[in-house]
Amino acid sequence: MLFALMLLATPIVPAGQSFDCTPIRVWDGDGPIWCAEGPRIRLSGIAAREMDGTCRQGHPCPRASGTAARDYLVKLVGKPKGVSREGHILVTGPKLSCKSVGGAGGSRTAAWCSNSKSGDLSCAMIKGGYALRWQKYWGQHQCKKP
Secondary structure: OHHHHHHHHOOOOOOOOEEEEOEEEEOOOOOOEEEOOOOEEEEOOEEOOOOOOOOOOOOOOOOOOHHHHHHHHHHHHOEEEEEOOOOOEEEEOOOEEEEEEEEOOOOOEEEEEEEOOOEEHHHHHHHOOOOEEOHHHHOOOOOOOO
């Protein structure tokens, strides 16, 4: 019940706003990443397989499995520290610096995020081969060398 209430109260960060995120949970290779501060982040500009191994119709479909992509994102944001009852990987790691591009469906915020450990997470997921660039949402974003 508490989990359901948390979903209803999850804020969507307005487009263009910068915000910090202390990662506490990861679902799959492109998010959501749950922030201790409230937002749930869908990484901008990329697509990863779903946890059941499928790709949604019309989405880019990388070769890496959903589990491999999720585990790689967990390494990028920090370290695993368990699994929630809902199946999220519980994580601890450095703060993410994010810039919102607005809502990403449901109660998720689409955002470009980076941290001191891994740099730009969307770029790192592509470079690692765990996600593909989704040009429809990539825009003019540039991957910078860490």
